[in-house]
Structures are given as structure tokens and as C-alpha cells.
Amino acid sequence: xxxxxxxxxxxxxxxxxxxxxxxxxxxxxxxxxxxxxxxxxxxxxxxxxxxxxxxxxxxxxxxxxxxxxxxxxxxxxxxxxxxxxxxxxxxxxxxxxxxxxxxxxxxxxxxxxxxxxxxxxxxxxxxxxxxxxxxxxxxxxxxxxxxxxxxxxxxxxxxxxxxxxxxxxxxxxxxxxxxxxxxxxxxxxxxxxxxxxxxxxxxxxxxxxxxxxxxxxxxxxxxxxxxxxxxxxxxxxxxxxx
Amino acid sequence: xxxxxxxxxxxxxxxxxxxxxxxxxxxxxxxxxxxxxxxxxxxxxxxxxxxxxxxxxxxxxxxxxxxxxxxxxxxxxxxxxxxxxxxxxxxxxxxxxxxxxxxxxxxxxxxxxxxxxxxxxxxxxxxxxxxxxxxxxxxxxxxxxxxxxxxxxxxxxxxxxxxxxxxxxxxxxxxxxxxxxxxxxxxxxxxxxxxxxxxxxxxxxxxxxxxxxxxxxxxxxxxxxxxxxxxxxxxxxxxxxx
Numbered sequence: 154x155x156x157x158x159x160x161x162x163x164x165x166x167x168x169x170x171x172x173x174x175x176x177x178x179x180x181x182x183x184x185x186x187x188x189x190x191x192x193x194x195x196x197x198x199x200x201x202x203x204x205x206x207x208x209x210x211x212x213x214x215x216x217x218x219x220x221x222x223x224x225x226x227x228x229x230x231x232x233x234x235x236x237x238x239x240x241x242x243x244x245x246x247x248x249x250x251x252x253x254x255x256x257x258x259x260x261x262x263x264x265x266x267x268x269x270x271x272x273x274x275x276x277x278x279x280x281x282x283x284x285x286x287x288x289x290x291x292x293x294x295x296x297x298x299x300x301x302x303x304x305x306x307x308x309x310x311x312x313x314x315x316x317x318x319x320x321x322x323x324x325x326x327x328x329x330x331x332x333x334x335x336x337x338x339x340x341x342x343x344x345x346x347x348x349x350x351x352x353x354x355x356x357x358x359x360x361x362x363x364x365x366x367x368x369x370x371x372x373x374x375x376x377x378x379x380x381x382x383x384x385x386x387x388x389x390x391x392x393x394x395x
Numbered sequence: 396x397x398x399x400x401x402x403x404x405x406x407x408x409x410x411x412x413x414x415x416x417x418x419x420x421x422x423x424x425x426x427x428x429x430x431x432x433x434x435x436x437x438x439x440x441x442x443x444x445x446x447x448x449x450x451x452x453x454x455x456x457x458x459x460x461x462x463x464x465x466x467x468x469x470x471x472x473x474x475x476x477x478x479x480x481x482x483x484x485x486x487x488x489x490x491x492x493x494x495x496x497x498x499x500x501x502x503x504x505x506x507x508x509x510x511x512x513x514x515x516x517x518x519x520x521x522x523x524x525x526x527x528x529x530x531x532x533x534x535x536x537x538x539x540x541x542x543x544x545x546x547x548x549x550x551x552x553x554x555x556x557x558x559x560x561x562x563x564x565x566x567x568x569x570x571x572x573x574x575x576x577x578x579x580x581x582x583x584x585x586x587x588x589x590x591x592x593x594x595x596x597x598x599x600x601x602x603x604x605x606x607x608x609x610x611x612x613x614x615x616x617x618x619x620x621x622x623x624x625x626x627x628x629x630x631x632x633x634x635x636x637x
Contacts, residue, residue, distance in 0.1 A: 265623050272615035272622055302618045335637035371633065373514035376544045380514055380629070381507050387626040388633045391613065395577035 158191065158222060158237055163286045169239050170288045172298070173227045175205065178236035180298030182208035188238040192216045195223050198233035205234055227290075240288055245277035245306045250393075251318065252386060253349040255311055255357060256282035262353065263287060264295025265383035271299035273390040275348075278303055279318075281311045284352070311349075311361060322346040323366025326385060327357045330368035334392055337369065348389050353382045400433065400464060400479055405528045411481050412530045414540070415469045417447065420478035422540030424450035430480040434458040437465050440475035447476055469532075482530055487519035487548045492635075493560065494628060495591040497553055497599060498524035504595065505529060506537025507625040513541035515632040517590075520545055521560075523553045526594070553591075553603060564588040565608025568627060569599045572610035576634055579611065590631050595624045 161170055169190070172181040175198060181189050182205065192209050196218050200206060209216035226235055245251050252270055257263050263285045270276055280287055287307070293300040308314045322343050349366070351357035356379070362368070371388055373380055380388075403412055411432070414423040417440060423431050424447065434451050438460050442448060451458035468477055487493050494512055499505050505527045512518055522529055529549070535542040550556045564585050591608070593599035598621070604610070613630055615622055622630075 265626070268619055268623060269626055271618040274616050297619065299619055335633075374516050376513040377510055377539065377541055381510060381625070383623070384507070384511055384626055384629040387622070388630055391577075391630045391633075 158193075158226060160226060161290050163289060167240075169237055170293065171226055171290045172236040172238065172301075173229070173232050173290045173294050175200070175234040177293055177296075177298040177300070178234045179204060179208070180301045181236040181238055182212065182214070184301040185238060185241075186212040186214065188241055189214050189236050190239060191237040192234065193219050193222050193226075193237075194234040195220050195232070200234075243304045243306055245279050245304055245318075247318070248345065249277050250275050250345045251277045251279055251347040252390070253279040253311075253314060253347050254281065254386075255349060256284045256352040256355075257350075257382065258284045258353055259382075260285045260289050260292040261295040262381075262383050264292040264297075264300070266386050267292070267296040267303050267305075268299040269383065269387040269390055271296075271302040273387070273394045275390055275394065276303045278305050279314050279347075280305060280307045281314060282309070315365065318347060319365075323349060324389070325349045325357055325362045325366050325368045326371070326389060327351065327359065327362070327368050328370055328379065329359065330370035332367055332369045334369050334371045334389060337392070346393070348386070348393065350382060350386055350389075400435075400468060402468060403532050405531060409482075411479055412535065413468055413532045414478040414480065414543075415471070415474050415532045415536050417442070417476040419535055419538075419540040419542070420476045421446060421450070422543045423478040423480055424454065424456070426543040427480060427483075428454040428456065430483055431456050431478050432481060433479040434476065435461050435464050435468075435479075436476040437462050437474070442476075485546045485548055487521050487546055487560075489560070490587060491519050492517050492587045493519045493521055493589040494632070495521040495523065495553075495556060495589050496628075497591060498526045498594040498597075499592075499624065500526045500595055501624075502527045502531050502534040503537045504623075504625050506534040506539075506542070508628050509534070509538040509545050509547075510541040511625065511629040511632055513538075513544040515629070515636045517632055517636065518545045520547045521556050521589075522547060522549045523556060524551070557607065560589060561607075565591060566631075567591045567599055567604045567608050567610045568613070568631060569593065569601065569604070569610050570612055570621065571601065572612035574609055574611045576611050576613045576631060579634070588635070590628070590635065592624060592628055592631075 287305045
């Protein structure tokens with residue numbers, strides 16, 4: 154597959170994206186080699202044991218030394234390798250628990266959440282709305298390569314998600330909630346469940362969610378308005394999977 | 396106090412710093428008015444109820460509309476107010492529990508940790524080494540103003556910290572640990588304690604810490620190398636304060 158690599162832009166016409174950095178590129182090659190169609194590395198990259206080259210050889214992926222392309226595709230310094238990969242259509246697994254993010258807006262947060270999801274073993278992530286782009290190289294970079302360990306399905310509206318997954322055990326995280334996380338039993342025996350979190354600034358819309366599942370709060374002092382979103386998600390993941 | 400405000404630089408010669416943004420500036424004015432010596436706001440700032448102006452009036456702090464200074468001091472867009480404040484010498488409270496960060500390197504992480512500390516009520520933070528600058532406006536911005544709710548004391552070396560606080564209950568967070576956080580009792584009855592975390596990339600140095608306190612791990616799958624630092628700190632805070 155020959156490809157002229159362009160700077161990533163969000164949108165349907167862009168059917169591929171990039172793993173920026175050696176470590177995300179290795180995660181890509183190890184976990185999704187069938188999606189990777191080109192690897193670029195920097196002449197100054199010290200590839201211990203020729204890991205990237207060997208993986209590219211194994212899966213017959215074109216692999217080229219080219220600092221110029223790296224400078225174009227990765228505005229940050231310290232990027233020694235880039236893996237270009239086709240986006241794939243993913244769906245969350247109906248037999249597994251999900252993290253649901255309603256309109257997240259920050260790609261760094263989204264990547265950090267993917268990392269925690271991969272770490273705590275809830276790898277199915279539903280993203281509602283058209284906010285932070287799960288495929289943006291910034292998201293993938295913030296995930297430290299965990300992007301290639303999770304399944305991300307996008308839904309235009311939470312109602313579309315609930316139409317399919319509305320019957321399972323559902324927990325909605327909001328400040329004005331019925332349950333305190335620290336008093337909830339962990340998820341033993343619950344079966345599959347969904348943990349739903351709102352936007353960084355606005356949270357979940359109470360009117361939309363008031364009849365959806367159990368509302369849960371992670372209690373904190375009034376010295377802060379709210380917890381950082383990836384932190385709230387990760388504390389919930391820790392609690393439910395411990 | 397008349398002051399020509401300059402772009403912030405790390406170092407002892409810089410004895411002041413900035414709260415960038417309206418919400419951190421309000422936190423500064425509410426919690427540390429005695430440290431604030433000047434407030435700048437943008438002509439396009441819509442100050443509901445004149446909150447900032449009223450606080451400046453109350454504490455007799457000079458307050459000036461000046462977009463040019465904002466553009467110089469805050470390279471990011473969407474900064475509508477800046478509070479300039481003198482650094483103060485702080486010490487952690489010996490009668491309270493501490494979060495100890497050994498050589499954190501990222502200011503965004505440091506700010507996010509401050510936010511969680513303020514949220515979970517452990518407001519005394521010891522920073523070891525000369526890594527991320529606690530006073531950098533980026534740290535303060537990432538803290539969402541929680542900077543003005545915490546006490547930060549810097550130590551050159553962990554040994555200096557342990558000389559003073561080595562007798563209390565101490566938990567060192569590392570992958571190769573004796574205890575699993577989820578199996579530890581929460582902190583009821585422990586008295587004051589210190590939670591110690593290492594650098595983002597290198598963690599805690601086992602040789603330095605092998606005889607210090609109890610080592611604790613937050614278990615995660617092998618799909619990730621480690622949890623993001625603020626996430627590890629926040630999960631521990633949640634667990635110990637729940």
C-alpha cells in the first residue's frame with residue numbers, strides 16, 4: 154500500500170492516523186499489525202534489538218528512515234518513530250463492561266482514560282457525541298499506546314447507546330447523586346455494567362440521566378469544583394475492578 | 396507595591412508568579428489575598444457580579460484592564476484575568492498527612508495532583524528534587540486554582556524529608572511492592588501518614604526506599620507499563636481518605 158502521508162485532520166475523509174513515538178508504534182505493531190501500513194523512523198532513533206524493524210519485517214510493513222516526514226507529522230520534539238495505520242470500525246462488546254464518555258472534549262484526557270481502561274481491564278469504551286477525537290494522534294500519544302488495547306465505538310447520542318445497552322447495570326457519575334462510590338459494593342456478581350461520565354466542564358445532564366441507572370458521586374471537599382475527568386474515571390475503574 | 400511584570404521563569408531570583416485565568420485568580424484572591432499584589436484583566440472578560448474587582452477593592456489590590464500584558468504573560472488564548480502573587484515560604488504541617496512526590500517532572504501532572512489533594516483533604520505536599528516547578532503558572536493553571544488550597548514544601552533530597560518525618564506511617568508506591576492497595580485497610584486509626592510516589596518515568600528508586608515504610612502497589616494489567624502519576628496518587632488518596 155503506497156501512501157502519501159499528510160498531517161492528520163479530524164474527519165471521515167481521513168481514514169488513517171498515526172502512532173507518534175517509538176513506544177506507541179511498537180504497541181501498534183504488536184497489537185494491530187494488520188492495520189499498520191507504513192512506519193517511519195528517525196536516523197537518531199536508537200532501536201534496541203531492532204524491535205521496530207523486526208516487527209515490520211515480520212508483518213511485511215514498509216519501514217523507512219525519514220526525519221523530514223517526522224518533522225512534518227509530529228510537531229513535538231523527541232518523536233523517533235511514527236506508525237501509520239488504517240482506522241478500523243470497532244464496536245463495544247455486549248458481553249463486557251463499558252466505560253461511556255458523554256462528550257469528552259480533551260484529547261489528552263481521552264488518551265489518559267484509555268490508559269487506565271487498559272490497566273484496569275475494562276477495554277470497551279463508548280464515546281458519545283462529536284467532541285474529542287479518539288483517533289487523533291494526540292489522543293493516541295496520551296494513551297501511551299493503550300489505544301491499541303481498547304475498543305472504541307462512537308455514538309451520536311446517548312440514546313443510541315442506551316437503546317442497545319440500556320438493560321445492563323448502569324452507573325452515572327455526577328455530583329448530585331444517590332450513591333457514594335465508597336459505600337457501593339464493588340462489582341462482584343453484578344455481571345456486566347456501564348460506567349457513564351460527562352463532559353469535563355458540564356458533567357452529565359441531569360434531565361437526560363435522571364432515569365438512567367444508579368447515580369454515583371466520588372465525594373470530595375468543596376475546595377475544588379470537581380475532580381479531573383480521567384481521575385474520576387480511574388477511581389471508579391479501580392473501585393469496580395478491585 | 397509597583398511591579399513591572401515579566402514572563403515567568405523558574406529560579407530563585409523570580410520571587411513571584413501568576414494565576415493565569417479568571418478562576419485561578421479568584422481562588423488566589425479568596426485564599427491568599429495577602430500574597431496578591433496586582434491583577435490584570437482583559438477588556439473582553441465578562442466578570443459576573445464584578446467578583447474580581449470587588450475582591451481587589453476589598454483587599455486594596457491594584458487592578459487594571461490591559462490586554463497587552465495578558466498576551467505577553469499568557470501565551471494561551473482564553474485567558475481573561477491574571478493575578479500576580481508573591482511566592483511564600485511554606486512548610487508541610489507535621490500534624491497532618493502528606494503526599495510526597497519524589498522528582499515529579501511534569502507541571503501539568505503536579506497541578507492535577509494538587510487538585511486531587513485539595514479534593515481529598517490531604518493538603519500538605521512535599522516535593523523532592525528540582526524537577527517540576529510548583530510555582531510555574533502552568534502548574535497553577537493545571538491545578539484549577541487548587542494551588543491556593545495546598546501547602547507545598549520543597550526538599551533537595553528524600554533523606555532531608557525523612558530526617559524530619561521518618562517516624563510516621565509511610566507508604567511507598569511502586570510496582571514491586573509488598574502490599575496491594577485494595578487489600579490495605581483504609582487509614583482509620585493510622586494517625587498521620589505519608590504517601591510517597593516516584594517520578595513519572597522511573598518511579599521510586601528501590602535501593603533508596605527498600606527500608607522506608609510499607610511498599611504498596613495499585614495492581615493493573617500488563618497491557619500498560621504503569622498508571623499515569625496523578626491517577627496513581629488520586630486512587631491512593633481516595634482509598635486512604637474514604
